[in-house]
Amino acid sequence: MKIDFMKKSEPRISVIIPNTSKDFLAHHRKELSGEFPDVEVTCLDKGPDSVESFIDEVDAGLQLAKLVKDAEKKGFDAVVVSCFTNPALNALREIVSIPVIGAGEAALYVAASLGDRIGILSVLKETNPVVRHMVRGLGLEGRVITIRDVGIPVLGLSHGERVEEQIFEACLKAINEDGAEVLVLGCTGMVGLSDRLQEKLKAKGYEVPVVDPIRSAIYWAKMLVRLGLRQSRISYPHPLAKKRRLDSE
Amino acid sequence: MKIDFMKKSEPRISVIIPNTSKDFLAHHRKELSGEFPDVEVTCLDKGPDSVESFIDEVDAGLQLAKLVKDAEKKGFDAVVVSCFTNPALNALREIVSIPVIGAGEAALYVAASLGDRIGILSVLKETNPVVRHMVRGLGLEGRVITIRDVGIPVLGLSHGERVEEQIFEACLKAINEDGAEVLVLGCTGMVGLSDRLQEKLKAKGYEVPVVDPIRSAIYWAKMLVRLGLRQSRISYPHPLAKKRRLDSE
Amino acid sequence: MKIDFMKKSEPRISVIIPNTSKDFLAHHRKELSGEFPDVEVTCLDKGPDSVESFIDEVDAGLQLAKLVKDAEKKGFDAVVVSCFTNPALNALREIVSIPVIGAGEAALYVAASLGDRIGILSVLKETNPVVRHMVRGLGLEGRVITIRDVGIPVLGLSHGERVEEQIFEACLKAINEDGAEVLVLGCTGMVGLSDRLQEKLKAKGYEVPVVDPIRSAIYWAKMLVRLGLRQSRISYPHPLAKKRRLDSE
Amino acid sequence: MKIDFMKKSEPRISVIIPNTSKDFLAHHRKELSGEFPDVEVTCLDKGPDSVESFIDEVDAGLQLAKLVKDAEKKGFDAVVVSCFTNPALNALREIVSIPVIGAGEAALYVAASLGDRIGILSVLKETNPVVRHMVRGLGLEGRVITIRDVGIPVLGLSHGERVEEQIFEACLKAINEDGAEVLVLGCTGMVGLSDRLQEKLKAKGYEVPVVDPIRSAIYWAKMLVRLGLRQSRISYPHPLAKKRRLDSE
Amino acid sequence: MKIDFMKKSEPRISVIIPNTSKDFLAHHRKELSGEFPDVEVTCLDKGPDSVESFIDEVDAGLQLAKLVKDAEKKGFDAVVVSCFTNPALNALREIVSIPVIGAGEAALYVAASLGDRIGILSVLKETNPVVRHMVRGLGLEGRVITIRDVGIPVLGLSHGERVEEQIFEACLKAINEDGAEVLVLGCTGMVGLSDRLQEKLKAKGYEVPVVDPIRSAIYWAKMLVRLGLRQSRISYPHPLAKKRRLDSE
Amino acid sequence: MKIDFMKKSEPRISVIIPNTSKDFLAHHRKELSGEFPDVEVTCLDKGPDSVESFIDEVDAGLQLAKLVKDAEKKGFDAVVVSCFTNPALNALREIVSIPVIGAGEAALYVAASLGDRIGILSVLKETNPVVRHMVRGLGLEGRVITIRDVGIPVLGLSHGERVEEQIFEACLKAINEDGAEVLVLGCTGMVGLSDRLQEKLKAKGYEVPVVDPIRSAIYWAKMLVRLGLRQSRISYPHPLAKKRRLDSE
Structure with missing residues (x-):
């Protein structure tokens, strides 16, 4: 399949959520x-x-891989995995020729261009090891000063005002107690909150950017398509032919 | 299920190979x-x-998880995943209460106690990014001086003398060109070769240990059981109850 | 001055070249x-x-600062400094309220999302310390595997086919001798070459992305504006009032 | 002297305490x-x-070296130095052909296989610089999140119940205030306490492994002997012949 | 111009303050x-x-460069830039053949030879990012444990006893709350205070050195001259001939 | 014993060579x-x-400690240990109240102020692990790009012209093959060669400083005395009272 990476029309992006x-x-x-x-x-x-x-x-990996392959077949120009911890990201990059972007990765680089020490607002303390592992994998440990959980599970993020308040309180602690200078929402389920959080922080005297991971990743995907770039085949070689379960997924 | 971690009898170890x-x-x-x-x-x-x-x-993750859970149910004291890149290792530690050991991890720590700069002999150059990612995840980048592939796929490792020769040549290059001071075989399929490689190196004047990952991991598993130790529940919390594909695997 | 960060029209970007x-x-x-x-x-x-x-x-800093302030006054939504080494970037972020993007920084993060080990093609060996200092300042030393100069001064980059050839040869060496997996053009004067270099590499069997810094930075600037984000005032506080030479520039 | 590294009988281990x-x-x-x-x-x-x-x-180094040489002469298969800070460890590896294991090193690697962020319980705050220097020498600074002293000198560790209580309190602080996820007892004089500390922590809701350094090191020594491994002669070359005080020790 | 680097007379040092x-x-x-x-x-x-x-x-860079060139013309043996954050330091080293020393750099290395974990007492919290950037540029992030501001602007440092008290309080916090083991005054405007601060700390039971940056840098400059050393032309090559604003400064 | 750290007369320095x-x-x-x-x-x-x-x-440690204590008793203002690998340095700082300086440490910091990437010329390849361990202990791994041995034992350094030639050849390789930008002589037995090596390098077109460790350390010691500084008692606490072999040395 031939992808026209330089096309001038709006890039077609597939966002895949790795949950059910x-x-x-x-x-x-x-x-x-x-x-x-x-x-x-x-x-x-x-x-x-x-x-x-x-x-x-x-648990999400196998079908996520299938959906990414399907997206390529359908002619999408790029895929965004809507999950902060970038599940299976390296694997997904191996199996298709269109760019695959992880929400957490995009958000962290965007944040890194806005301030020095990054604070991540994760969902639960049980999730922090996964986030930390992702940060270490990117080689960004020197820039991430804190991973602070807001105490709300992923599926609880879309309900009620208390969510915003709890995240806001965690933002303040990340800044005041941990030394964060730029904040990243650590779950794509927090979409829609970054602007208001930023305003509330400003009202308290903190002009600190709050980065939304899924929106960042969609713009990132479009940027890569317009730049005519996709993943390196040295870092992510096409997998050798062999029997795999994925083929019957 | 209650595990007697201090029992004096020989620990029961389940070695699971994550391929078919x-x-x-x-x-x-x-x-x-x-x-x-x-x-x-x-x-x-x-x-x-x-x-x-x-x-x-x-591709291996889902069924590997199922087999690890089965091993716990059957009463094994510990599980060893026989693959150098430690696939799904963190996940496996979350879902059972017995220790889970990755061959690559055990081998690298054993090597670190024998020499300063570690050289890894990987299978194919296409595999090197996976190995490097694993090393970075362990925080051992400062100790691993080279990842050098021997140019043989996993399933080719059990056939013929040329295999040993090719690995030996890569060992020499890892030492002479890359500065490795202790060597680690980067695939559990290389089992059975470390002693002869060590002898051949010695015959050439290099008293350099060659670490076998699967044997290291089995001894490691026994050590943990005898020490009465298993993974931290802060690093690897039991997963929250939710609908998962794994449950119908 | 009030900037509407969420506006739907195309963001207005000012690209400032810090030379004469x-x-x-x-x-x-x-x-x-x-x-x-x-x-x-x-x-x-x-x-x-x-x-x-x-x-x-x-030498460029003072007037560059003035031009960035002018750009803000003229109503631009963001400024891109068209130079790979990000001259005065931190200072520029202090003095305006619109985002300021450095070409080198944007290119490096874009590259980091495409491959693991980054190779930079710099202009002259005399420039390498400046590039290295920039990379260290970003905390990306663990990801940049080589800074390789192409042997052409900045003002020589826009003349003749030999330029492209010399850069191409350096690209091959960065990959084959230094282990680079994704390449970044280390001078914005190399604009217009990345696509052809990428194709030539592909023709030689290397599917390796070649990142153009100025184009990356322009897309980055647009992304930040659309995301409603600008630099952190904790990392880049507004300068305290004092007598400065800049005010009479 | 010839050592049969592959022998099937129980390895003979000499534990040497570097104090009087x-x-x-x-x-x-x-x-x-x-x-x-x-x-x-x-x-x-x-x-x-x-x-x-x-x-x-x-102060301990010279006679420790002598005792390690004696142990080799007596036919031991490996030596364990029973001190957390690994005194003279590199030197001891140079002078004999049997493996020499430091209690601190073994314990830290064991801990690293059980959790991500390691907390060390040291004896006195005056000892912390020695522990930190050892951790840095191993390249494990990225994994050790805290060195917290329990306020008891080495020779006070074997007396009375208050010892266990004080260490337990330090364990809780290492977890709650410092973020430790796996604990290591930072003195071999704390032998015999790890199991009870682990149980007490579990009773408080913390399923956190507590690693005993001397027991870890003895199992480590046996593991190396069974694996047929000893230190690299590139990292620890046999010392050149010269006049030394050690020879008349 | 020929400099006699081995001369026995007292080296002639020019101290340049980069403010007005x-x-x-x-x-x-x-x-x-x-x-x-x-x-x-x-x-x-x-x-x-x-x-x-x-x-x-x-703002200071251009004229600072001019003054450094003038100092070389006047026959000084070395230049010290009296500012903790080492403004333009790399550039200054390019344009002259005599050594150029930054106060912050000298102080940090002196401190590193006196204790393990360094605490810096900066002027204002707004200045901390500049200090941190300098520390990272030197590769000393692993040694600097805290950058703590004393809450006094540069030009307020020469007035009244409250200054000394405020710095002293910050010293105590750097030791007790942040774990600093050796202290560095983070502004050359704090000259004259280090001895008294050191005594006061000792009176409180803390035998902790307090390093004065400008005095350290002057001795450093003399040391380099007596050693016959100046900056590397590979790290700091003489700038290529080109039109620059500096030439008409 | 009272030391007048601010005295204006020439500081009295004791240089102790830790060999016989x-x-x-x-x-x-x-x-x-x-x-x-x-x-x-x-x-x-x-x-x-x-x-x-x-x-x-x-082997050197015990008597070295005794001599350092003697030097303090005799009224010296500071001690320099004339050995590049800083043997027992941390211990020596614990037992006296006058500054103790290691030749390797001083040389590395001096070099770090002259160029970015440091190359060390060590004596023998067998010595390289000791040098590397010292560099890691100082936290300078990010600045030292190569440790290259010249192939001459310590006691061979004072004989004949071939020594200078061999070191010079190693210098060239450190620059051209390893990327060193500033050089450090890795043994105090190389005293007297740095100036000529520097001149020869310049004659070949390399304006690269060559740092002599023992001379650097003597100037460093004088600098510390004049600055009124000595080691931190938090990093190097006075040893607790106990029976030690050192007391009968």
Whole structure:
């Protein structure tokens, strides 16, 4: 399949959520449709309700790989995995020729261009080891000063005002107690909150950017397509031919 | 389920190979049965022929998780994953209460206690990014001076004398060109070669240890059981209850 | 001055070249006008012919600061400094409220999302310490595997086919001798070459992305504006009121 | 002298305590004899009462070297230095052909295989610089999150219940205030406490492994012998022939 | 111009303050004249009142470069830039053949030879990013445990006893709350205070060295001259001939 | 004993060589007496002929400690240990109240102020692990790009012109093959060669400083005395009272 990486029309982006929650999907579509009317958002049929642990990443991996291959076949220009911890990201880059972007990775680099010491607002303390492992994998440990959980599970993020308050309180602590200078929302389920959090922080005297991971990743995907870039085949070689379970997924 | 971690009898270890190759399994059993007559060695029904890429790790993950849970149910004291790149290791530690050991991790720590700068002999150049990612995840980048591939796929390792020669040549280059001071075989399929490689190196004037990953990991597993230790629940919390594909695996 | 960060129209980007070369300016305008018809490109009146050393960065700093302040006054939504070594970047972020993006920084993060080990093609060996200092300042030393100069001064980059050949040869060496997996052009004067270099590499069997820094930075600037983000005031506080030379620049 | 590294009988391990305290020796023998009836435990005639500082390490070095050489002559298969800070460890590896294991090194690697962020419980705050220097020498700074002293000198560790309480309180602080996820007892004089500390932590809701350094090191030594491995002669070359004080020790 | 680097007479050192404050200059001269009667101290005509931000460094750069070139022409043996954040230091080393020493750099290395974990007492919290950037540029992030501001602007440092008290309180916090083991005054405007601070700390039971940056740098400059050493032309190559603003400064 | 740290007279420095070679001592005295007529140079009675390995450091430690204590009793203002690998340095700082300086440490910091990437010329390849361990202990791994041995044992350094040639050839390789930008002589036995090596390099077009470790350390010691500084008692606490072999040395 030939991809025209330099085409001038709007790049076609497929956003894949690596969980099976219909609520999460609906919330994502509602929050993203205004800014990105042309982006397709889908989720898994088989896999975990939400991704909050290493085993959830394993649980999502197989079907996530299948959906990424399908997206390439359908002619999308790039895929965004809508999960902060970048599940299976390296594997996904091996199996297709279109760029694959992880929400956490994009958000961290965007944050790094806005301030020196990055604070991540994760969902639960149980999720922090997964986030830390991702940060270390990117070689960004020297820039991430804190991973602070807000105490809300992924599927609880779309309900009620208390969510915003709890995240806001964690933002203040990340700044005042941990020394964060730029903040990153550590779950794509927090979509829609970054602007208000930023305003509330400003009202308290903190002009600190709050980076939304899924929106960052969609712009990142478009940027890569317009730049005519995709993943390196030295870092992510096409897998050798062999019998795999994925082929019958 | 209650595990007696301090029992004095020989610990019961389950070695799980995260691929579906019957040849690989037979070779493993043959090489390990003399030294470890009491160790059970199994492999996957569903998954990749061999693990040589990130996607192979994803492909193996689901059933590997199931087999690890089964091993715990059967009363094993610890599980060893027989693959150098430690596929799904963090996830496996979350889902059981017995220790889970990765061959690559055990081998690298053993090597670190024998010399300063570690050289890894990987299978193929396409596999090197997976190995490097694992090393970075362990925080051992400062100790690993080279990852040098021997140019033989996993399933080619059990055939013929040329294999040993090619690995030996790579060992010499790792020492002379890259500065390695202690060597680690970068695939558990290389089992059975470390002693002869060590002798050949000595004959050339290099008294350099060559660490076998699967044997290291089995001793490591026994050590942990005898010490009454298992993984931290802060680093690897039990997963929250939720719908997962794994439950119907 | 109030900036509407969420506006839906195309963001207005000012590209400022921190040198005084009219040739460089013309070349930039020619190469960028097709892809970015709405972007304004300007350069310095006072300062160095080209930026190739630490003293050149100092030489450019004062007027660069003035032009960035002017760009904000004129209502631009973001400023891109068209120089790989990000001269005075931290200072520029202090003095305005619109985002300021450095070409080198944007290119490195883009590259980091495409491959693991980054190779930078710098202009001259005399420039390498400046590039290395920039990489260290970003905390990316663990990801940049080589800084390899192509042996052409900044103002020589826009002339003749030999330029492309020399850069191509350096690309091959960065991959084969240094282990680079993704390449970054280390001078914005190399604009217009990345696509052809990428194709030539592919023809030789290397599917390795070649990142253009100025184009990356322009897309980055647009991304930040659309995301409603600007630099952290904790990392880059507004300067305290005091007598400065800049005010009479 | 020829060592049969592959022998099937139980490896003969010599544990050498680098201090002159008879109380410490008696306590060690009492605690270790049940689990390791075949292990010989000795201590110095000349040297410090206990090792709590850099000068104590120097003070112990000469006779420690002599005892390690003697152990090799007596036919032991490996030597364990029973001190957390690994005094003279690199030197000892140079002078014999059997493996020499430091208690601190073994414990840290064991801990690293059980959790991500390691907390060390040291004896006195005056000892912390020695511990930190050892950790840095191993290249493990990225994994050790805290070195927290319990406020008890080495020779006070074998007396009374308050000891266990004080260490337990330090364990809780290491977890709650410092973020430790796996704990390491930072003195071999703490032998015999790890299991109870682990249980008490579990009773408080913390399933966190507590690693005993001397027991870890003895198993480590046996593992190396069974694996047929000893230190690299590139990292630890046999010393050149010259006049040394050690020869008349 | 020929410099006799091995001359036996007292080296001639030019201290250049990169700000325009006459008060700061007078205070410097007063504090330094007793210990260094032969050292010339000058400051800028054009530039910032004080250096407390990245833009102040840019603002000072051009004339600082001119003064350094003048110092070389006048026959000085070395130049010391009296500012903790080492403004334009790399650039200054490019343009002259005599050694150029930054106060912050000298102080940090002196401190590193006196204790393990360094605490820096900076002027204002707004200045901390500049200090941190300098520390990272030197590769000393692993040794600097804290950058703690005393809450006094540069030009407020020469007035009244409250200054000494505030710095002393910050010293105590750096030791007790942050774990600093050796302290560095983070502004050359703090000259004259280190001895008294050291005594006061000792009176409280802390035998912790307090390093004065400008005095350290002057001795450093003399040391380099006596050693016959100057900056490497590979790290700091002479700038290529080109049109620069500096030439008409 | 009271030390007047601020005295204006020339500081009294004791240089202690941690070996027993009378030739080495004579060579040292000859080379240093012109530049430092007031400095006392002594060596060990008991210990190794030369320090080239970890065991040599242990062998020298006890009497070195005694001599350092004696130097303090005799009223010296500071002690310099004339050995590049800083044997027992941390211990020596614990036992006296006057500053103790290691030649390697001083040389590396001096070099770090002259160029970015440091190359060390060590004596033998067998010594490289000791040097590397020292560099890691200082936290300078990010700045030292190569440790290259010249192939001459310590006691061979004072004989004949071939020595200078061999070191010079290693210097060229360190620059051209390893990327060194500033060089450090890695043994104090190389005293007297740095100036000529620097000139020869310049004649070949390399303006690269060559740092002499013992001369650097003597100036460093004087600098510390004049600055009124000595080691931190938090990093190097006075040892607790206990029975030690050192007391009967």
